[in-house]
Amino acid sequence: MLLSLGIVFLVGFLGGKVADALKMPRLLAYLLAGMALGPFGFDLLESALVDQAAVIRQAALMIILIKAGLTLNFKDLVKVGRPAVMMCFVPALCEILGISLFAPALLDISYVDGLLLASVLAAVSPAVLVPRMSNLMDRGLGTQKAIPQLILAGGTMDDILIFVLFAGFMQLSQGGTFSWGALVNVPLTLLSGGLVGLGAYLVYRSIKMEGLLGSLTLSLLLMGMEAIITHWIPYSGVLAVLTLHIMIHKNDPQAASYLARSFNQIWPIAEVLLFTFLGVQVNGQLALQAGWPIVCVIVVGLIFRMIGVFLSIIHAGFNGKEKAFIMGAYLPKATVQASLGGIPLMAGIQSGQLILIAASVAILLTAPLGAVFIDYFAPRFLEPNKAQ
Numbered sequence: 001m002l003l004s005l006g007i008v009f010l011v012g013f014l015g016g017k018v019a020d021a022l023k024m025p026r027l028l029a030y031l032l033a034g035m036a037l038g039p040f041g042f043d044l045l046e047s048a049l050v051d052q053a054a055v056i057r058q059a060a061l062m063i064i065l066i067k068a069g070l071t072l073n074f075k076d077l078v079k080v081g082r083p084a085v086m087m088c089f090v091p092a093l094c095e096i097l098g099i100s101l102f103a104p105a106l107l108d109i110s111y112v113d114g115l116l117l118a119s120v121l122a123a124v125s126p127a128v129l130v131p132r133m134s135n136l137m138d139r140g141l142g143t144q145k146a147i148p149q150l151i152l153a154g155g156t157m158d159d160i161l162i163f164v165l166f167a168g169f170m171q172l173s174q175g176g177t178f179s180w181g182a183l184v185n186v187p188l189t190l191l192s193g194g195l196v197g198l199g200a201y202l203v204y205r206s207i208k209m210e211g212l213l214g215s216l217t218l219s220l221l222l223m224g225m226e227a228i229i230t231h232w233i234p235y236s237g238v239l240a241v242l243t244l245h246i247m248i249h250k251n252d253p254q255a256a257s258y259l260a261r262s263f264n265q266i267w268p269i270a271e272v273l274l275f276t277f278l279g280v281q282v283n284g285q286l287a288l289q290a291g292w293p294i295v296c297v298i299v300v301g302l303i304f305r306m307i308g309v310f311l312s313i314i315h316a317g318f319n320g321k322e323k324a325f326i327m328g329a330y331l332p333k334a335t336v337q338a339s340l341g342g343i344p345l346m347a348g349i350q351s352g353q354l355i356l357i358a359a360s361v362a363i364l365l366t367a368p369l370g371a372v373f374i375d376y377f378a379p380r381f382l383e384p385n386k387a388q
C-alpha cells in the first residue's frame with residue numbers, strides 16, 4: 001500500500017508540474033492521473049488502497065472544510081441577506097427542474113429516473129469551490145461584497161439539499177413514494193450539524209485543544225460520527241466541521257490565523273489525494289461512450305443552474321462582471337457526483353448505467369472548466385478590497 005501511495009504522489013507531483021507549465025489547474029492533472037492509475041486505467045494501485053478511496057477523499061475534503069471555516073466570516077453573509085439564503089437552494093432546484101424536464105426526451109428514460117439523474121448531477125463541488133473561495137478571501141478579491149463567502153456557503157448548503165432529494169428520488173425509482181416530509185430533514189440537518197459543531201468548539205476551548213492536533217482530532221470525530229448520529233437524527237459532519245472553525249475564527253482570530261497557515265502547508269497533499277482518488281473512481285471508458293444527448297442534458301442543467309443563480313442575486317448590488325463570476329463559479333461538479341453516481345446502478349435501477357456515465361462526464365467536463373473559469377476571471381471580474 002505504501003508503494004501505491006508513493007506512486008500516487010509521484011505521478012501527482014509530475015502531473016502538477018506539467019499543469020503549471022501549461023497554465024492549467026492542477027486538479028485536471030490529478031484527475032487524469034487517478035484515471036490512469038486506477039482500476040479503469042492501467043490498474044497500478046493495490047486494491048486495498050483503491051477500496052479506501054472514499055475514506056481518503058473524505059479526509060482530504062475535511063482539510064478543505066477546515067480551511068474554509070477559518071476564513072469564513074458569518075457577519076459577511078448576514079450583510080448579504082436574501083441572496084445568501086437563496087443561493088443555498090434555488091440554483092440546485094432550478095438545475096433539477098431543467099434536467100428532469102429535458103432528460104426523458106433526450107435520453108429516453110422515465111420522468112422518475114430523470115429526477116434521479118438530476119439529483120446526481122445538480123450538486124456543485126466543494127472540492128473545487130472551497131479552496132478557491134478561501135484563496136480569494138485571503139487575497140481580498142470580492143470580499144467587500146462578500147462574493148467568495150456567498151459562493152462558499154451556498155455551495156456547501158446546496159449539497160445537503162441534494163443528498164436529501166437523492167434519497168427521496170431513489171425511493172421513488174425503486175417503486176416507493178416520495179415523502180415530502182423528508183424535506184424537513186434539511187433544516188434538521190442544518191440545526192444538528194451547527195449545534196454539534198458549536199458543542200465541539202466549547203470542548204476545544206474548555207480543555208484547551210489548541211493547535212493543529214486539536215483541530216484535526218475534533219474534525220475527524222465530527223466527520224466520523226456522521227455514520228452513528230444519522231441512525232437517530234439527520235446530521236452533517238461537513239456542517240459541524242465548518243461551524244467549529246467559524247467559531248474559532250470568530251472568537252480567536254490569532255489562533256485561526258495560525259491554524260490557517262498550518263493547513264495551507266497540508267493542503268497541497270490533500271489536493272493530490274482528493275482529486276487523484278476522485279479520478280480513480282471515474283470510468284474513462286464509460287465517459288467515452290457518452291453521446292451528445294448526455295452532454296446536452298448536462299449543458300441544459302448548467303443553463304438552468306445559472307438562471308437560478310441569477311434569480312438569487314438579482315437586485316443585490318452586484319455589477320455585471322460580479323454576477324457573471326458568481327454564475328460561472330457554480331459550474332464545477334466532482335465529489336458529490338463521484339459519491340452518488342454509482343449508487344443507482346448498484347441498486348439495480350434500469351437507468352443506473354446511464355446515470356453513472358452522466359456523472360463521469362459531468363466531472364470530466366465541469367471540474368476543470370469551473371476551476372479554469374474561477375482562476376482566470378476572479379482577478380478580472382472581482383474588485384480587490386482596499387481595506388484588507
